[in-house]
Structure formats: structure tokens, C-alpha cells
Amino acid sequence: ETGVTQTPRHLVMGMTNKKSLKCEQHLGHNAMYWYKQSAKKPLELMFVYNFKEQTENNSVPSRFSPECPNSSHLFLHLHTLQPEDSALYLCASSLQVQGASNQPQHFGDGTRLSIL
Amino acid sequence: GENVEQHPSTLSVQEGDSAVIKCTYSDSASNYFPWYKQELGKGPQLIIDIRSNVGEKKDQRIAVTLNKTAKHFSLHITETQPEDSAVYFCAASYMERGFQKLVFGTGTRLLVSP
Numbered sequence: 001e002t003g004v005t006q007t008p009r010h011l012v013m014g015m016t017n018k019k020s021l022k023c024e025q026h027l028g029h030n031a032m033y034w035y036k037q038s039a040k041k042p043l044e045l046m047f048v049y050n051f052k053e054q055t056e057n058n059s060v061p062s063r064f065s066p067e068c069p070n071s072s073h074l075f076l077h078l079h080t081l082q083p084e085d086s087a088l089y090l091c092a093s094s095l096q097v098q099g100a101s102n103q104p105q106h107f108g109d110g111t112r113l114s115i116l
Numbered sequence: 117g118e119n120v121e122q123h124p125s126t127l128s129v130q131e132g133d134s135a136v137i138k139c140t141y142s143d144s145a146s147n148y149f150p151w152y153k154q155e156l157g158k159g160p161q162l163i164i165d166i167r168s169n170v171g172e173k174k175d176q177r178i179a180v181t182l183n184k185t186a187k188h189f190s191l192h193i194t195e196t197q198p199e200d201s202a203v204y205f206c207a208a209s210y211m212e213r214g215f216q217k218l219v220f221g222t223g224t225r226l227l228v229s230p
Contacts, residue, residue: 004159031215042120043160043205043220050215090159096215102148102167103216107159 003027006091006108014116015081021111023074023091031096032074033105034066037088049074050096081115088112118143118210122221130229135196137224139206140188148209148216149189151180154223155202163204164191196228 004025013019025032034046046060049068063085065077074091092105119142129135141149147168152160166173166180166189173180177196182189193200203225207218 006159040222042222045217048215048217094216102209104150104162104165105218106162107152109157109159 004091004093004106004108006089006111008111009109010112010114012114012116013078013081015083017081018077018079020078021076021089021091021113023076023108025072025074025091025093025106027093027095027106029093029095029106030071031094032068032071033092033094034074034076035090035092035107037090037110043090047076078113081113083115086113086115118146118208118219120206120208120219120221122206122224124224125222126225126227128227128229129196131196131198133196133228135193135200135226135228137191137204137206137226138188139190139208139221140186141208141219142187143208143210144184144187146208146210149180149182150207150209150218151191152205152207152220153202154205160205193226196226198228198230201226201228 007022031050033048036044047066063080067075088110090110091108094103094105122139150165151163153163154160164175164178164180166182177194179192203223205223206221209216
């Protein structure tokens with residue numbers, strides 16, 4: 001039990017499909033993150049939500065759309081994806097206090113996404 | 117912005133040997149450095165972290181050292197076991213608009229042979 005649960009674990013979709021990834025954390029954290037992990041590349045931060053407010057969008061294409069309805073749940077809505085979007089998508093959470101650092105991020109096990 | 121470099125990319129050792137993974141960072145304001153272990157099919161798991169007010173931290177067979185002047189930090193695993201085989205990531209924190217973010221290294225694949 002990692003405290004951060006992601007579903008589904010695997011997803012295969014065509015380029016014209018619409019799907020959503022889900023993340024849920026049971027750690028009482030107030031910040032949640034989406035990362036993309038591709039082979040031989042560092043983890044890429046995509047989106048950050050602090051206190052349910054989106055505070056970061058690292059130039060992510062609009063075909064990725066995040067949603068954070070509350071501090072425990074995070075979604076990533078996908079539509080019209082490209083083959084290069086195939087990757088492992090990781091969700092993380094942490095306890096953020098404004099102006100303070102040194103808080104660890106805890107990751108889920110990810111969703112392995114394959115675009116046909 | 118922050119940049120983190122990690123070496124080596126792969127490391128093979130015999131069971132019982134020590135393993136050392138090194139990272140450098142660019143932002144002198146970074147003050148938090150976690151290490152993650154990622155096993156096949158799993159997400160990264162935090163194994164140890166160090167804050168900039170200390171130079172070394174140990175947890176059983178794992179230790180991390182930090183040299184703020186040189187801006188590098190290292191992970192040391194002693195008495196390695198086959199179950200230590202995994203990909204290890206270092207990271208450095210930076211503050212942006214009052215909130216912490218992490219920049220990760222590219223990972224080190226550690227293989228421990230029996």
C-alpha cells in the first residue's frame with residue numbers, strides 16, 4: 001500500500017480515443033503532481049496542484065487536461081494523443097506549506113499508456 | 117532553473133560489495149535532496165533524503181552525503197543484496213512562487229549479482 005493509488009495500471013488507446021487517468025491519495029497531503037516518465041529521460045513534471053489550485057503547467061500540450069476536484073483526487077483527461085505520448089504517467093502527492101521546502105513527494109505505481 | 121546530473125547510468129556489482137551513485141546540482145539555493153528507488157512495474161519509492169543543514173545521513177545499509185560547496189551529493193549502499201537491484205533516482209528541490217518542486221536525475225540502473 002503506497003498511499004497513492006493510480007488507475008488503470010495499463011491503458012492502450014487509439015489516437016482518436018478519449019480516456020482519463022485517475023489518482024487518489026490517502027496521506028492527507030494538499031499538493032498533487034502529474035509526471036511523465038519516458039525511457040532514458042528524467043521524470044518530466046507536467047502539472048502541479050496546490051490546495052486544489054493549478055500552479056504549474058509545464059508547456060504541456062492541450063491534449064492533456066488535468067482536473068483536481070479535491071485534495072485527495074487528481075485526474076488526467078486524454079484526447080487525440082500522439083504515439084510519442086506513450087509513456088508511464090506517475091502521480092505524486094506531498095504536504096506543502098507555502099514558503100517551506102523539504103517535503104517528500106510520494107509516488108503511485110503509474111499508468112503505462114500505449115498509443116496505437 | 118535547477119539542473120541535476122547523475123552518474124553512472126548503469127552499475128553492476130557483486131553481492132556484498134558497496135555501490136555509490138553520484139549527483140551534481142546547479143542551483144545553490146536547493147536545500148532538499150531525496151533519493152528514490154524504482155523497481156520494475158512500480159513507481160519511485162523514497163528511500164532516504166537529506167537536508168542542506170547536514171552533511172551525512174544513514175539508514176541501515178544506506179547513506180547519503182552532501183557537499184554544498186561542490187554542489188554534489190551521493191548515495192552509498194553497503195553490503196549490497198540482489199533485492200537492491202533497481203533504478204535509483206536522485207533529485208534536488210527548488211522553490212518557485214513559494215512552493216517546492218523537484219528536478220530529477222536521469223537514473224542509475226543498479227544490478228547486484230549473487
